[in-house]
Amino acid sequence: MNTRLLVQRRAFLLAGAIASLTLAGCATRSPSLAEAPPIVFVHGNGDTAALWQTTAWRFESNGWPRERLHAIDVPYPLSRDDDAKPQPGRTSAAEHMAYLKAEVEKVLKATGASQVVLVGNSRGGNAIRNYIYNGGGDKTVSHAILGGTPNHGVWAIPGFREGNEFSGTGPFLKGLNAPKNAAGDEVSGPVKWMTIRSDNNDKFAQPDGLWIGQKGTPTHVTASGPELKGATNVVIPRIDHRETSYSPAAFEATYRFITGKTPERTAIAAEKTVVLNGKVTGLGVDSADPKTGNFSNNLPLAGAQLEVYGTDAATGARSGNALLRKTVGTDGQWGPLTVPPGSPIEFVITAPGYATTHVYRSGFPRSSDIIHLRPERIADADRTAESIVTLTRPRGYLDPARDKMMLDGTAPAGVPAGAGAASAKIKPSGGVRTVSAEFNGERVTGQTWPAAQGHVVMLEISQ
Known part of the structure; x- marks a missing residue:
């Protein structure tokens, strides 16, 4: 056939x-x-x-x-x-x-x-x-x-x-x-x-x-x-x-x-109870180019600290006390954690040698044990920035000719045509404030954090 x-x-x-x-x-x-x-x-x-x-x-x-x-x-x-x-x-x-x-x-x-x-x-x-x-x-x-x-x-x-x-x-x-x-x-x-x-x-x-x-x-x-x-x-x-x-x-x-059948739905059905888990992993150093410091691996980052917060969908501000505070062990596992279904979440990862990384996600409709998290490093070119915010889409690329997307109220600059990049970065000023990313109808909202104090922000699209 x-x-x-x-x-x-x-x-x-x-x-x-x-x-x-x-x-x-x-x-x-x-x-x-x-x-x-x-x-x-x-x-x-x-x-x-x-x-x-x-x-x-x-x-x-x-x-x-x-x-x-x-x-x-x-x-x-x-x-x-x-x-x-x-x-x-x-x-x-x-x-x-x-x-x-x-x-x-x-x-x-x-x-x-x-x-x-x-x-x-x-x-x-x-x-x-x-x-x-x-x-x-x-x-x-x-x-x-x-x-x-x-x-x-x-x-x-x-x-x-x-x-x-x-x-x-x-x-x-x-x-x-x-x-x-x-x-x-x-x-x-x-x-x-x-x-x-x-x-x-x-x-x-x-x-x-x-x-x-x-x-x-x-x-x-x-x-x-x-x-x-x-x-x-x-x-x-x-x-x-x-x-x-x-x-x-x-x-x-x-x-x-x-x-041999058509699925009943391609949309994701919500669950009444949502339990999340996953690993915190790190970045190795590429032996071919040690200066990059961003070499992918999926090894547990033992000793990393994680905090999880619910956030306000409109402002990205934390809506209460931490839902979780944990130092991960040798297996890298950070959960399980029960979260409110559909409510946006902020993950904060802290580890020696990394920036304090704030990952903002839209609400989780279902449970999953593969919510893997990785802290970032600040590139040399970004060290003088007031804040660093990245729109990231792990499950696809960004195509200006195909996708409707906004980052902090404007179309992200520097994204090449032809679906060749999975992220877009800005360096906003104005102190701590709300910052949002939109991609084909999905909106993720967070807060800026000061890069001078070693913080970076990731607005992660789920689709």
Whole structure:
């Protein structure tokens, strides 16, 4: 089966009949939710399990048991510059696959299931493919859904960084893409495969090398790079690299492929009781560039202190005493904490070597144990600022041509066209005051804090 579906965003969101019937025809037998298979979510390069928060909520809102939804958190989520050469703080493709394999085995043991569904974003799809073909996953995986995975490379330039995991002409991807049958399919059974991609808005599936620091150089990769011959290949217009997995449209396609049914809802259903938990993690130092000080890892930041406050939705001011004060231990866990459903929250993280980081979030509709938090460091260029406020969108990018967004009352400056940035920063003056971010209807409001005293503010969009 090699199906390409070009489905309009509106059709996905409204579950258009044509798209639903077409994809349902390609899907497998529909299990009852009592038999819902465990799903293991695999995040992308440099990311965390926390990005799957809203996707898990959408599955739960359609009756999927919470205990059968598992998002892995790779300790060192960044790939090596050259996969064959050890690099501190980074994982090889083989190490990444081994970690996924171990997590799948844990889930099978905990649930008693014989197989899992794997859903991966970007580099997570590399680990999924590697596990299925080289790690025994062909026996333990029923469905594999790859969102925005650069299956044919972020670049495919002969002789250019071919040792990198993302080189389309390098040994890693060439091995995965080797024909599996006489038809030349790049996937094979018994696993059922689906890819999700953007029509042209994925920064890592572009014909020009702009996003890899090679502007004007052909990458020999097109928007169709994430597709795999023999898979069900879904195309959703205008979505960006992360939205290939974390958007409502991607959820709908994923749910339908697994179950053969259209989900009852893509909106997130509220719970009466909301209990939150997660890890506090830190930032390593990149051995290749120690001055950056912002090297992603998902290791617990033992000894970090966390305070949590409810806030006023209009002003961002704290609405009372702290809901939680805790020094996290060696596991990094900061909860559990019961919070008022739908009420906005301020998380304050303090740790040696970091700025005191104020993370403002809009209200939580449901419980989650992957509310992972990370303190920031102040860049040298920002040290003279009165305050530092960043709009951040972990589950997608910012596209001025597509998105309606405001930061402190104006359109954020310096955001490049083409969905290439996930954050926008300002340095407001005027003392402690209210500051808000808006993104496609979601509004997050906080307070400014003095940078001179080591504070930074993050206004985090949940969608």
